[in-house]
Amino acid sequence: MKKIKVGVAGYGVIGQRLADGVALQGDMELVGVADVAPTLSVKALKEKGMPYKFFTAAPERQAELEAAGIPVSGDLDDLVRQSDIMLDATSAGVGAKNKLLYEKYGKKAIFQGGEKNTVADVFFHGYANYEKGVGADFLKLTSCNTTGLIRAVDCLDRAVGVEKVAITIIRRVADPGDYHRGLTNALQIDKAPSHQALDLMTIMPHVEATGILVHTPVTHGHIITVVLTPKKDISVAEALMYFDGHPRIRLVSIDEGFQGNASLFRYARDLGNPRGDMYEIAIWRDSIVKSGRDIMFAINIPQEAVVIPENIDAIRASMKMQLTRDEGTAETNTYLGIGKWKIS
Known part of the structure; x- marks a missing residue:
């Protein structure tokens, strides 16, 4: 089975959880994560042994990353080129700028609730309108x-x-x-x-x-x-x-x-x-x-994690991994362990 390759731009509150969520999906491969500086989240990633490859989104600040001992696998362009689809978890407004890069390399992308609706083809929710996202190039999640x-x-x-x-x-x-x-x-x-x-x-x-x-x-x-x-x-x-x-x-x-x-x-x-x-x-x-x-x-x-499943749903819809809401959300739920407490 060919796994869908996913990159994550922005390794903050949402980005680090998106990375963990993608890594749990048996039919997806996390290419790596990108950020601009050695934030506490990035330093924690290093201390955990760098389970994910790190790409710099601000090459001009690479010296800061090197000083903090953060191994860098390339820049944001490299991450985008190596990915089939990007999850953009950057600060509001940055995603719209990053879209130009995704378009340049012909890659699909999913944006978070802080971006304007005009950044995407579909305003997406995994349960309410999954089918509208099937095959779409750019999806935006709700808050x-x-x-x-x-x-x-x-x-x-x-x-x-x-x-x-x-x-x-x-x-x-x-x-x-x-x-x-x-x-x-x-x-x-x-x-x-x-x-x-x-x-x-x-x-x-x-x-x-x-x-x-x-x-x-x-x-x-x-x-x-x-x-x-x-x-x-x-x-x-x-x-x-x-x-x-x-x-x-x-x-x-x-x-x-x-x-x-x-x-x-x-x-x-x-x-x-x-x-x-x-x-x-x-x-x-x-x-x-x-x-x-x-x-x-x-x-x-639970504001820090509630949108993660719907982001995974969005990957499945955009990449046509599953064509219906029932199939797509069920796959996401299985890999994330959602609902297991109901039968435990």
Whole structure:
């Protein structure tokens, strides 16, 4: 079996997790990762024995890498030439510049949620519109919040249909270790509607969505509350059944000890998951209630890892490895070990 060769540009919060995710895929080969400087993530890669080849995205700064003892296998051009497809996890705006390089060498690429939608041919989600990405040259993923939100909404939409959703996002203000946001003791509200609601409608145009976003001074995960109007009246028990059947949704409860976002982060660490990562979103059983025909529930979004499976789905779609959402997501889930806890 010929493996698809994948390169990762940007070795930060998302990039290092993308590299790990690709390395787990039995039908893919990670060519290497690229970054501009000996960041803490790159230094940690060296200390782990350089399990992945490193390529410099800023040759003019190679002296810094050499001084830090980072072995360099080439530059970004070399990585792109050696890859079939690139996962671009660079800072917002850099991916659009890198696209010129991908086009130069005739290589496909997948961009993250921070890039503008115009960078790609398809705004992509592994479950909601997989088939639209099949064969596409450039795909853009949704943000972490939108990725998890669409998983839950698409789950019920495929089961009974969804008319509209209204969301409130309680957003962590920064990733762990990010100091540039400052130390705060305040909440900050954005103008409505939130981009996540608008992005959901872009992926799922048949669903009316709106929402509010509140920034909170925490780092381990977002929480989204959803009020969803199904096309067919369903019970709480039925909603639980549909959610429980989704591989990338984990049902939890307060009585089990899952009191909030920090509980889920701690549980992921107790499981021994690298970096405390969790690919699944969590929905609290205790939060699912009805108001008339509307269903309300709360989701935990593990922002550092939630988009990794959908990125792998995007590779499968773009490279025509699997042609349907069921086949593509199933392969991704198998190699990442998603859903195994349901039968353990």
